[in-house]
Amino acid sequence: MPPTITAFESSPDRGRGQARDMRVRWALEEVGQPYDVRLVSFAAMKQPAHLALHPFGQIPTFEDGDLALFESGAIVLHLAERHAGLLPLEANARSRAIAWMFAALNTLEPPIVELGMALLFERDKSWHEARLPMLQDRVRVRLGELSRRLGEADWLDGAFSAGDLMMVTVLRRLNASGLLDEYPDVAAYVARGEARPAFRRAFDAQLAVFNAASRS
Numbered sequence: 001m002p003p004t005i006t007a008f009e010s011s012p013d014r015g016r017g018q019a020r021d022m023r024v025r026w027a028l029e030e031v032g033q034p035y036d037v038r039l040v041s042f043a044a045m046k047q048p049a050h051l052a053l054h055p056f057g058q059i060p061t062f063e064d065g066d067l068a069l070f071e072s073g074a075i076v077l078h079l080a081e082r083h084a085g086l087l088p089l090e091a092n093a094r095s096r097a098i099a100w101m102f103a104a105l106n107t108l109e110p111p112i113v114e115l116g117m118a119l120l121f122e123r124d125k126s127w128h129e130a131r132l133p134m135l136q137d138r139v140r141v142r143l144g145e146l147s148r149r150l151g152e153a154d155w156l157d158g159a160f161s162a163g164d165l166m167m168v169t170v171l172r173r174l175n176a177s178g179l180l181d182e183y184p185d186v187a188a189y190v191a192r193g194e195a196r197p198a199f200r201r202a203f204d205a206q207l208a209v210f211n212a213a214s215r216s
């Protein structure tokens with residue numbers, strides 16, 4: 001039996017592949033592991049059956065035999081450790097790739113999500129215009145640092161790894177903000193990730209869910 005992941009029945013990103021099931025789909029595609037998807041509604045995510053899998057009532061989850069996981073980072077790390085292709089074999093390089101996963105989730109994603117939330121939900125607030133430049137600058141600081149570290153390299157530390165997969169999916173959340181355009185080398189890095197065949201397959205799979213939901 002292939003593992004089963006959960007994803008939005010109707011994704012608020014309208015098929016742009018920014019929901020976090022995209023990371024798990026991409027990782028599964030990179031390691032060549034088939035998978036099933038169980039689509040869940042917002043209401044179902046808050047019901048006991050889903051809460052037993054995910055204490056915070058969110059997607060994605062991952063079930064494989066008697067293992068159930070939540071948190072996209074934990075799921076991608078699990079896949080990268082169990083299958084070849086997403087982590088280097090050499091021990092120190094492997095630890096560095098994992099450090100980049102944490103950096104993506106813990107250093108880059110918080111200010112990026114904060115900005116995204118402000119753009120989505122706070123535009124009507126009296127303080128929105130005053131707060132926005134501060135949120136944008138917090139993201140710019142990280143993009144500048146990332147750009148300096150990337151330099152001329154294709155990937156963050158040698159060959160493509162789970163660290164890059166996580167970083168690219170986090171950075172893609174900036175697509176609508178225009179901030180990536182200010183850092184062409186970071187934008188090119190994201191585009192390199194998006195050009196990988198495994199990314200395309202994962203993207204198309206989640207887009208097909210959105211298209212099917214739109215037709216029904």
Ligand SMILES: N[C@@H](CCC(=O)N[C@@H](CS)C(=O)NCC(=O)O)C(=O)O
Binds near residue numbers: 019058059060071073
């Ligand atoms: N840290 C979690 C975040 C999960 C998360 O925020 N999932 C979103 C979709 S991308 C969700 O389920 N949102 C609906 C909700 O929170 O009710 C992870 O990386 O898996």
